[in-house]
Amino acid sequence: MAQNQPRSYDVVLGGQTPTPVNAAVLGGIAGVRRRLTSQNVAQRVAALQEAVKYGQAGLDLIFQSLKDESAQVRQTAYLLIQNCEELTLERALQEYNPYQLFECLHKHSTAQSTTYSVAISADGQYLVSGGSDKKIVVRSLYTGRIIRTLSGHTDGVKFVAISPSGQTIFSCSWDNTIKLWNLQSSKALGDGLLHTFAGGEAGVNCICVDCDGKTLAAGNEDGTIGLWNIENQENFRTLTAHKNGIKSIAITADGNILATGSADETIKIWDMATGELLHTLEGHSEWVKCLAIIPDGKTLVSGAQDRTIKLWNLQTGELLNTLEGHWDEVNSIAISRDGNTLVSGGGNLDKTIRIWHLKTGTPLQVLEGHFNGISSVAMTPSGGKIVSSSWDKTIRVWGAR
Template sequence: MSNNLNQPKAYDVVLGGQTPAPVNGAVLGGLLGVKRRLARNSSKDSPYLIEQQLDALKEALNYGAEGLELVIEALNDASLQVQRTAYSLLQDYQEPRIVQVLQEYNPYQFFQCLYKYSTRKSTTYAIAITPDGQMMVSGGNDRIITVRNLGNGRIIRTFTGHTGSIYTLCLSPDGKTLVSGGRDTTLKVWNLNTVGNYKSLSPTSRVIGDGLIYTLTGHSESINCVAIIPNQQILVSGSEDNSIKLWDLATGEYLATLEGHEAAVKSVAITPDGQLLVSGSADNAIKLWQLPDNAGEAICPDPIYTLTGHTDWVKCLAITPDGQTLASGSQDKTIKLWQLDTGELKSTLVGHWGEVNCMAISPDGQRLTSCSWDETIRLWHLGTLKQLHSLSGHEGAIACFAISPDGQPLVSSSWDHTIRLWGMND
């Protein structure tokens, strides 16, 4: 007997309950039945019929390549609910064509605020999410570092020790070490492993132990930004004292000072290969610095070159995963894209009507996210340079955000004294 994909199978849906199916095609089985259910105009259908379409999408994956094509086509369905289901079903596929389709699709239209919580009278200036996407770490003008369960916002533990506002946080690639800096001019390095297995904690329990490994001093003014050179375990810090300092992350040993900016260093970023350090400043300039191949080698104190084009402070930087493109966000309300190896200005993204405070680039290098004093988070496609979506809801300027390694959720903080988590509902 031949294997006909259009014939009903055990997992197919048959319309009509106990009533014998008519011969005019009301049997919604097989690939043909899946096609019929998906062909309905879902924008005008009842919730029951939309539910039938969603079931049909899931069944389509039982029919190989032809069924997979139906799921891809559903990304253009009139119903956002159908589109969202199709997008979710395709997430587990690694075939190049599916990856390309998803890169060209805009999932951010489904993002909404999943929850928010008050930080009382404190403003959060820095947020980081652990590499496993399970926890978020935040710090602000309450001088406390708070570790939360990312899924529900429950506080797992806190770190105390700073005597001034916390302006910047950075996690090591393995998620075990946390670095913080701020107004008190110190860098503090913490063992995040003291949090332990948060999943085993009771709802009211907190982890004890201060977790502080060591404190670094050397800057004479506030520390605005930190980064870690992953292949060498070097810590980089930028300060209001116009300088960048490098430290051995394992020992806390001071390594070098980079000077060249004429005003405060507001942002730093490291290329994925660990070869270049990029810094942005209140002197409106961006400088690129060559880093050594090995931690023991001397660090060149002079920048390779300087990028100019912004007309106000350069507050944030981000680099694409391939190390080719640098994005810079400024108090002049623009985002500029630069060819990193030549310093050529490629394009300028205009849309924010307030200063750009924070940026991040997706792991696939296709999308850039930015937040601003204008109370919005904006998402851009780096290939087309078009804005994909804008998230609004905060009632004050957005100070910073962080994105989970898999692209969602996104966590943002604002001068409205709230932290919000954005993503797609299940």
């Protein structure tokens, strides 16, 4: 059967709508092409999803749709091309960059407080932040309205995280405690987890929660990693291998693998179930300040004081790519849910948020507006909005109008 002829799974043009008497009933690539001229956006999207079945002819139609007047159609075409070979992807990025229209949509002043960490809930509704004023603030991501303020820490909040269920906020502080909060109310779910390693002298720098919300990993200033059972607040395992403080931490989506980045310039990969050290990754020349894992669990991304971002094969420890562009240390990174896009925030000499295409390493956009270094970045699950905090005492929300 010829590639461009109708096939058994082709849809008759028009769907449930009566076909005009003078219209041809078309399947195959001709039917896809015809439906892409429809005024109905949903029909054009459906036609694109079928176009992938028709080889190069279908790919050409997908490329043409990168310039469609509908943002939904353009985005569908862009996502369909993500699975293509690298040269095809590079061509697509030249013709359509979904982040080129991003600008600052909202700016929230935090008065005299510096926000050190921001997080977005899995449903994209809430923005949670913590900073030097010892408080955790919950805002509506879309309106910026402060919904509630959580008080309880006795020193600045270093890091905040939200459980995958969206019900619980986790925070760690210079007061050496980890606290759990109900996102829907101001009532704490306990007195917090007191970190007492090294006689209480060492602090908790970063935290991460596994996919089922049952285990919390805490990176400590003394180079150890504490694993906590969230339900009973039990510290059931302590991992020791780093020579200096843990500055970043991440867990795979399946909860099996833990990655830790340290001031000793290394990244260590651990088996969560057994605590076994699987790999030590060497390549950065300064502190590893941020880590993130692509949702498929195959690739680890790291950012460091050496101004670079590195991509690693999580199974083998192989260095896959190095992204360069920041003029200062890379303080924070975030990855979109589809694993295609990386956001990074630079230090005081840089002041920029950079957006990258992960598969090709292509820089997509540079967001400027902060007057000081970027302390934290987060991205909505859809990738439609980015949040950044800075030492300029503001939080900014970025997106396309």
